[in-house]
Amino acid sequence: MKSIMRKIGVVALSLGTLVGLAACGSNDNSSNGSKDEVTLTVGFWKGDSTAEDSARKKAFENFTKETGIKIKEKVYNDYETQLMTDLVGETAPDVFYVDVSNLPSLTEQSVLEPLDDFIAEQDDFDKDDFYEPIYKAFTGDDGKQYGLPKDYSTLGFYYNEDLLSQAGMTADDTPQKYEDLEAFLMKLQEKLPDVQPMVFSPxxxxxxxxxxxxxxxxxxxxxxxxxxxxxxxxxxxxxxxxxxxxLIKTPDDLGDGWAGDTFGRGGAVISDEGAWMISHLKNNFPDLKWGVKEIPEINGEKRNMVFTVSYSMNAATKHKDESWQLINYLTHDAMKDYAEEASVLPSRKSVAEELKINDDAVMKPFAEAANYATPWQDGPxxxxxxxxxxxxxxxxxxxxxxxxxxxxxxxxxxxxxxxxx
Structure with missing residues (x-):
């Protein structure tokens, strides 16, 4: 899920051009030919792991087996720039990833198809099954739904078990309130003068x-x-x-490229990082003993950030019904297998329950935060x-x-x- 954080730029699109292009296809709800003749193009950026790429490919293949609708993949290396070019050139995919931070810009340009009518006609659709902040993150200012979230990441309070033990503490001693963070870090600084108490990214x-x-x-x-x-x-x-x-320093201060390396090599006791750091630690620092808790409360309130990506529909697609079938399939039927194989957090609570996310000491803090976190989004x-x-x-x-x-x-x-x- 590190890819989520890499896609936080806003697409700079030409309003007049794109509104016109969207209007050209917005009234065409028909399919050209029978479903077994339809090919949908799906745009996405390359995942950070072969497991994620494999899981997505399997989901596409299973969708084709069930529906006869073929999938053509379009992988972007420079997603925002290339998607903008495709939208202007009328070659944009039928369905594509939308990072939550990009939604206001894209809805402002009217290039995304509202999904509300499709949702209303889907008998088994349960929007309450999605974590509320994640689902609403793809609701536009006009109240319409412009995408369904495929997965997400929140922030966690990572701790190094061995270093805590050297300081005479355990995970139970980590602060539950932000107001207590300074005293906790000062104690670490006193007990472990050669180790940075906490690394954070500014x-x-x-x-x-x-x-x-x-x-x-x-x-x-x-x-x-x-x-x-x-x-x-x-x-x-x-x-x-x-x-x-x-008491806190940046990775750059400590000679590292990012907090995952600082924490992984034992250069800091604490790090407030996203769930994307889990695979990094497991793959690159397999001997490290660590754990995660929820971010400490601030002013008596649980707070966090959530980074998420949707499958959204191109407003100009000529295959709206088939595009909806794919979006619904990927965020419903295929979500469990995809989340399990790709090791990502599912955006549906029922899938999290099936995968026993809340029984996993490492994953539970991230899933709990999905109920109250602030989406990384605030206008274009x-x-x-x-x-x-x-x-x-x-x-x-x-x-x-x-x-x-x-x-x-x-x-x-x-x-x-x-x-x-």
Whole structure:
């Protein structure tokens, strides 16, 4: 599921061109010929594991066996750029992946087909079987459903069992509240002076749930950057304070490319990373003893981030009924086998129950968070805002400017970018 985090850019599409293209095909609900003559093109980015690629291929093959509808795969290496080109050139796939962060941009361009009519006609469709935040993440501002989630990842509080033991602690000593995090990390620092207490990634996608924990919003209702909101700054200050005391550091500070390597080599006791780190640890650090808990509560509330991808329908497809059959099949009939083989978290609660996700000590914290996590999405300008945040936040961490100054500069530069789009 590391691929989820790699697809957090927003597709920059030409509104006039794409609305026109979508309109050309939006009223064609017919199939050209019988179903055994239909071939659907499905667009996706390459998975991070051969298991995921194999699971998807098997799902496509089984769908063809059951329906006679053939599948043509279209694998994108530069997904956002290539999909944009295909949409403009009227060669976009019938069905394609949509990262949750891209949904506002694509719905704004009217290139996604609403699924509501298909859902209403599907007798066995149960939207309540999906984790609510994940399902609603693909509901547009107009209340229409523009995709069904295939899987997801949330964040977890990873801990190194051996290092905790060396510090005279166990997993039960890890904090349940963010307010207790500093005291916990200080104890680790005291007991293990040669080991970094915690590694974290200074990314907006990882801090959004913290920044909005006091009631502020990082994006205004008008889609403008709001990073300098006093409530947002106040919520973020805890990370600056922890960094100044050396209790948290970035992978770059520690000479690593990402937190998974720092944590895996025993360079940090704690890491707040996504479920995508599980396979990395198992494959590259098989002797490491580690565990996961839910992210500590903030201001008395459970909070987290969820990253998810849907199967969505091209508004201009000439095979709407068949495209819906495929989307429904992949997110219903095929989900259990796909999740099991690809080692991803299923977006349906019934499938999670079948796979006994909540009986798995490692996977349970991620699944629990799916019930309340904040989707990585907030309007069509989120990527621009993210870029400016990640340019300026390190300056605040290093003491080169105050957090207030850094967030003010990030807000102003992001809004200039937005105005010049």
């Amino acid at each position: 990314l907006l996608a990882r801090q959004m749930y913290i920044m909005e924990s006091t009631g502020g919003k990082i994006v205004t209702d008008e889609g403008k950057a709001n990073l300098d909101d006093p409530q947002v700054v106040d919520a973020l200050q805890i990370l600056v304070d922890l960094y100044e005391k050396g 300008n989120l990527t621009l805002i993210m870029q400016r945040y990640e340019n300026m936040f390190p300056s605040a961490l290093k003491g080169e400017m105050t957090l207030e100054q850094a967030m003010k500069e990030a807000t102003e530069s992001a809004n200039k970018d937005i105005e010049n789009k």
